[in-house]
Amino acid sequence: MRRDLVIIGGGPAGLAAAVGAYEAGLRDILILERENKLGGILNQCIHNGFGLHKFKEELTGPEYAFRYIEKIKEYNIEYKLSTMVFDVNEHLHVYAMNEEDGLMNIKAKSIVLAMGCRERPRGALNIPGNRPSGIYSAGSAQFYVNMEGFMPGKEVVVLGSGDIGLIMARRMTLEGAHVKMVCEILPYSGGLKRNIVQCLDDYNIPLKLSHTVTAIHGTSRLEGVTISKVDEKMNPIPGTEEEISCDTLLLSVGLIPENELSKRAKVEMNPATSGAFVDESFETNIEGIFSCGNVLHVHDLVDYVSEEAETAGHNAAMYVFGKLKHSRKVLLKVGNGIRYTVPVMIDFSNIEKFQTVRFRVSAVYRDCSIKVHMDDTLIFSQKKKIMTPGEMEQVLILKKWYIDHPEVQVITISIEKRTKDE
Amino acid sequence: MKDVIIIGAGVIGTNIARELSYYDISIMVIDKNTDVCEETSKANSGIVHSGYDAQPGSLKAKYNVIGNQMMKSICEDLDVPFIQNGSLIIGFTKKDEEELEVLKAQGVLNGVKGLKILNKDEVLKKEPKLNPEVYSGLYAPTGGVVDPFQLTIASAEVAEMNSAIFQMETIVQSVEKIGDFFVVHTDKGDFTSKILVNAAGCYSDHINNFLSENKQEIRPRKGEYCLFDKQIGTLVTSTIFQLPTSMGKGVLVTPTAEGNLLVGPSSFYVDDKEDKETTLSGIKYVLETAKLSVPSIPLNFIITGFAGLRASEIGKDFIIGEQSDVPNFYNASGIESPGLTAAPAIAKDLADMIQEKNQFLKRKNAVRKRKNIIRFEPATLHQKKRLIAHDKEYGKIVCRCEMVTLSEIKQAIHRPVGAKTVDGIKRRTRAGSGRCQGGFCAPKVLEILSEELKLTPFEIAKSSKKSTFLLGLDKELKGGSFE
Numbered sequence: 060m061r062r063d064l065v066i067i068g069g070g071p072a073g074l075a076a077a078v079g080a081y082e083a084g085l086r087d088i089l090i091l092e093r094e095n096k097l098g099g100i101l102n103q104c105i106h107n108g109f110g111l112h113k114f115k116e117e118l119t120g121p122e123y124a125f126r127y128i129e130k131i132k133e134y135n136i137e138y139k140l141s142t143m144v145f146d147v148n149e150h151l152h153v154y155a156m157n158e159e160d161g162l163m164n165i166k167a168k169s170i171v172l173a174m175g176c177r178e179r180p181r182g183a184l185n186i187p188g189n190r191p192s193g194i195y196s197a198g199s200a201q202f203y204v205n206m207e208g209f210m211p212g213k214e215v216v217v218l219g220s221g222d223i224g225l226i227m228a229r230r231m232t233l234e235g236a237h238v239k240m241v242c243e244i245l246p247y248s249g250g251l252k253r254n255i256v257q258c259l260d261d262y263n264i265p266l267k268l269s270h271t272v273t274a275i276h277g278t279s280r281l282e283g284v285t286i287s288k289v290d291e292k293m294n295p296i297p298g299t300e301e302e303i304s305c306d307t308l309l310l311s312v313g314l315i316p317e318n319e320l321s322k323r324a325k326v327e328m329n330p331a332t333s334g335a336f337v338d339e340s341f342e343t344n345i346e347g348i349f350s351c352g353n354v355l356h357v358h359d360l361v362d363y364v365s366e367e368a369e370t371a372g373h374n375a376a377m378y379v380f381g382k383l384k385h386s387r388k389v390l391l392k393v394g395n396g397i398r399y400t401v402p403v404m405i406d407f408s409n410i411e412k413f414q415t416v417r418f419r420v421s422a423v424y425r426d427c428s429i430k431v432h433m434d435d436t437l438i439f440s441q442k443k444k445i446m447t448p449g450e451m452e453q454v455l456i457l458k459k460w461y462i463d464h465p466e467v468q469v470i471t472i473s474i475e476k477r478t479k480d481e
Numbered sequence: 482m483k484d485v486i487i488i489g490a491g492v493i494g495t496n497i498a499r500e501l502s503y504y505d506i507s508i509m510v511i512d513k514n515t516d517v518c519e520e521t522s523k524a525n526s527g528i529v530h531s532g533y534d535a536q537p538g539s540l541k542a543k544y545n546v547i548g549n550q551m552m553k554s555i556c557e558d559l560d561v562p563f564i565q566n567g568s569l570i571i572g573f574t575k576k577d578e579e580e581l582e583v584l585k586a587q588g589v590l591n592g593v594k595g596l597k598i599l600n601k602d603e604v605l606k607k608e609p610k611l612n613p614e615v616y617s618g619l620y621a622p623t624g625g626v627v628d629p630f631q632l633t634i635a636s637a638e639v640a641e642m643n644s645a646i647f648q649m650e651t652i653v654q655s656v657e658k659i660g661d662f663f664v665v666h667t668d669k670g671d672f673t674s675k676i677l678v679n680a681a682g683c684y685s686d687h688i689n690n691f692l693s694e695n696k697q698e699i700r701p702r703k704g705e706y707c708l709f710d711k712q713i714g715t716l717v718t719s720t721i722f723q724l725p726t727s728m729g730k731g732v733l734v735t736p737t738a739e740g741n742l743l744v745g746p747s748s749f750y751v752d753d754k755e756d757k758e759t760t761l762s763g764i765k766y767v768l769e770t771a772k773l774s775v776p777s778i779p780l781n782f783i784i785t786g787f788a789g790l791r792a793s794e795i796g797k798d799f800i801i802g803e804q805s806d807v808p809n810f811y812n813a814s815g816i817e818s819p820g821l822t823a824a825p826a827i828a829k830d831l832a833d834m835i836q837e838k839n840q841f842l843k844r845k846n847a848v849r850k851r852k853n854i855i856r857f858e859p860a861t862l863h864q865k866k867r868l869i870a871h872d873k874e875y876g877k878i879v880c881r882c883e884m885v886t887l888s889e890i891k892q893a894i895h896r897p898v899g900a901k902t903v904d905g906i907k908r909r910t911r912a913g914s915g916r917c918q919g920g921f922c923a924p925k926v927l928e929i930l931s932e933e934l935k936l937t938p939f940e941i942a943k944s945s946k947k948s949t950f951l952l953g954l955d956k957e958l959k960g961g962s963f964e
Contacts, residue, residue: 093881143878154862158876161869162862180918182708182785187759190787192943192950196920203924209938209951234955278755279947306952 060165063087068173070099072352074127075365076171079372090138098124112362147324169347169375176353179313188275197223197311212307217241220248224311229258244271331399332356339405341371384408394473413455427476433467486674491522494680495636496828502643504841513652516905518633524789530819531621533588540799542591544823559635560853562738568624570722581619595622628738630908641897642848656691683754683792685814701790704746705763710782714740732770744771791817858884880922882915904944
């Protein structure tokens with residue numbers, strides 16, 4: 060089997076990439092999705108708040124996905140469901156399987172990696188104690204409640220204040236459970252401000268910052284947890300232990316991009332994002348392989364996933380048409396206060412007017428500025444009232460800056476802070 | 482009335498059941514858990530020890546060395562993953578090397594073959610990731626790793642195929658001998674037999690002490706482990722030990738038979754025979770000690786931690802054989818390390834003892850071999866193609882981390898001694914044992930179990946009956962109406 064473009068994953072990123080590629084003129088596109096419907100994780104995100112940027116209206120997750128699925132059908136883009144890709148290599152061979160077609164070996168001219176991410180499990184946290192049932196990742200609990208109509212528990216503690224944890228604190232409450240608290244080991248929440256207000260404050264669910272779960276109780280079903288306050292090095296402070304009885308612990312302790320396939324294709328990984336290193340076209344170090352969505356870096360809003368993925372799909376089409384340029388790349392350097400940037404390099408010959416660079420800060424910053432240097436020359440500064448690691452930030456790198464500094468080697472993005480809130 | 486009742490369905494009890502099932506007798510295995518392999522057999526190092534460590538002349542030494550020699554063929558017969566990867570005990574000083582020499586001499590006395598002292602360069606050439614401070618090492622080429630779940634489950638399957646009955650979820654309350662017969666009192670009623678075998682792990686002292694004046698005392702000794710992602714499963718190729726102490730063989734770093742990296746165990750006595758909690762201090766000790774052997778162990782690759790209890794008898798040795806004051810009562814008691822290695826040897830020996838006294842007839846057409854579920858993940862492309870062509874449910878992945886298909890999960894449910902729990906599926910197929918630890922597949926596995934076993938989703942449990950996942954329907958809990 061041969062295809063111009065194979066898109067691995069039919070979630071928001073994969074769908075938008077397909078639309079982007081189609082609208083760029085490509086027709087021979089195949090989306091491979093492991094679940095039995097398109098839409099990915101959006102299908103279980105039945106709360107609203109999606110699409111404010113993209114569609115200028117508030118949609119639920121399934122509604123947001125539906126907008127793209129409609130386009131896929133309108134454009135007649137081919138997709139296969141319940142199809143697992145189990146290998147990809149650097150020669151752009153994709154090995155996939157399902158019940159109907161059996162094993163497929165697809166030679167692609169280009170590939171978009173859009174596999175999304177998974178939740179960090181309990182084991183990765185090393186919480187001591189027993190291993191009873193009743194401990195779920197927030198996403199698994201969301202699946203039970205929203206997709207299957209089952210309640211995984213009634214007395215609930217949430218560990219981690221990532222967005223899914225906050226959303227699930229509200230959802231469990233609405234469905235009749237008693238959510239006792241959300242514990243967050245950091246001194247600030249990892250989720251969006253609006254979710255803290257709408258999911259916790261509105262329901263009087265306490266958010267305990269600088270607290271973590273230090274023991275699990277119960278041999279069969281969870282019976283309770285011990286929580287402790289932590290010091291600034293995140294070590295539990297003896298004497299602060301508190302026993303909380305509960306039958307359910309939901310974990311929202313981080314998302315890990317699912318890059319096992321990318322690694323098999325010898326795609327280079329950025330340790331800061333656990334996603335690929337990509338350039339302005341969302342192309343990885345392997346020519347013709349692009350990456351977008353949460354497999355590239357974990358996003359706060361799906362709107363940005365769609366935007367980036369459409370660009371990735373567009374560029375995959377350009378690559379197939381032989382129109383994607385590969386000339387000198389200017390490196391983007393992570394400066395003070397920045398955890399990572401996407402992309403990590405820019406080939407300005409593919410840029411028309413500007414390149415959006417998304418990044419996350421490494422701590423909470425108040426009253427500070429985002430600075431952009433081209434080599435040693437300060438070229439841009441923007442004041443910000445507050446920036447938190449939970450929200451993605453962005454700056455636009457203008458082509459005209461490059462035209463004015465054609466010899467530039469490195470563009471540095473940094474935060475110049477006045478006060479730092481630990 | 483059964484000919485034989487075996488109490489305990491761990492690796493010892495199931496292997497004894499398997500050996501005895503080759504005779505034309507009726508066998509019942511009683512266990513309190515829903516599935517076999519739920520106690521010490523599921524939470525240990527999975528190491529096939531070479532046998533240098535045990536005190537010469539002890540039963541531990543004897544059964545360790547015989548068990549090690551038997552392991553390859555038994556794993557071939559039962560289709561159980563076993564890799565003879567060799568063990569390497571490392572020392573950091575000249576004085577340590579003297580102790581390695583003592584271990585070597587002890588090993589030779591125990592009949593361990595191929596032991597060899599390696600100098601620093603040889604050690605580091607063999608295992609480049611070891612601490613460069615290493616001084617020398619003792620290499621034991623007969624050391625290996627085995628899948629302890631499969632060794633237990635496979636034996637149970639063979640026994641059941643030969644008509645043994647697995648009486649699960651049955652708690653033994655007491656045991657007595659009335660005349661020539663044993664009466665086992667349980668929460669599910671009384672069961673009687675002519676011969677009683679005690680393979681009750683941490684509770685084997687209780688069983689023995691109901692019947693015999695030769696009292697035993699098991700003091701459970703906890704061991705904690707950390708399991709790492711397969712991505713770093715080849716950090717070391719041999720099983721790396723540090724010099725043993727009075728509390729055991731020390732913290733090891735080893736690849737598992739399934740390709741993960743395993744680090745552990747800690748070692749301390751606990752009072753409660755049900756205390757299988759991991760502790761902050763224990764895990765910290767294990768990781769810090771392991772880093773002494775392999776400094777570069779990446780802690781962000783830990784996927785789970787667990788603890789098990791060694792059934793440590795105060796006499797410090799295995800207790801194997803017929804109890805002198807209770808004819809037809811057989812102990813396989815005090816089984817701690819190297820119990821997994823010794824299991825096939827203990828089982829064979831105990832079955833021989835029973836057979837010698839009773840002269841049972843051989844079972845006609847006894848099943849002696851078993852094939853595991855054909856796994857999709859390790860198959861070649863060509864084999865994968867054929868598997869799906871033959872059974873299209875091999876084309877449906879349920880566990881994406883370990884690439885376990887719907888077909889494998891259904892087979893695990895419908896085989897002899899089939900899986901009834903989510904953990905049972907995990908130990909038979911590896912679904913849920915990968916890096917996401919069941920985050921994605923547990924709800925699917927639950928649904929498949931519910932459909933195949935014709936149970937409601939509320940009845941499907943993780944392991945024990947009470948460890949269910951779902952407590953009601955959406956909105957049902959509202960207003961306190963749900964109880």
